[in-house]
Amino acid sequence: MRFCPSCGKVLIPKNNKIECICGYDEEISDEDISKEYKFEGERKKEIEVIITDNNDLALPTKEITCYKCGGTKGYWWTVQTRSADEAPTYFIRCAKCGNTWRRSN
Ligand SMILES: [Zn+2]
Ligand SMILES: [Zn+2]
Known part of the structure; x- marks a missing residue:
């Protein structure tokens, strides 16, 4: 699970990108997604x-x-x-x- 470094909200991946409602965004690989978003x-x-x-x-x-x-x-x-x-x-x-x-x- 990743949290936004600028506002602290949970970041949700979408099409290998994570975007926060505060405007922060970041590329994320499939590998990272499966590593970080498996519970x-x-x-x-x-x-x-x-x-x-x-x-x-x-x-x-x-x-x-x-x-x-x-x-x-x-x-x-x-x-x-x-x-x-x-x-x-x-x-x-x-x-x-x-x-x-x-x-x-
Ligand atoms: Zn944010
Ligand atoms: Zn606890």
């Missing part, structure tokens, strides 16, 4: 996640309980997996330690 729990299963077109994402916050650090503030977002017939997957990131996991719902 911990997904690596084993080799499921590739495709981030949705939702570009202006100021991630909503949510009350959570982080299983790593016990933090109570988190962000959430959804991604569509490669098979379009599956429901989007819901991810949660701990605001304190950055731990990211997938919510099963």
Whole structure:
């Protein structure tokens, strides 16, 4: 996961480029995308996640309980997996330690 160096928002890759709503942009290779945008729990299963077109994402916050650090503030977002017939997957990131996991719902 990459964050914008100028405003701190999550950067979403699109056509090998990442663009932030603040105007920052950067080229990104496929390799980097798969390295940085695969989530911990997904690596084993080799499921590739495709981030949705939702570009202006100021991630909503949510009350959570982080299983790593016990933090109570988190962000959430959804991604569509490669098979379009599956429901989007819901991810949660701990605001304190950055731990990211997938919510099963
Ligand atoms: Zn930015
Ligand atoms: Zn945490």
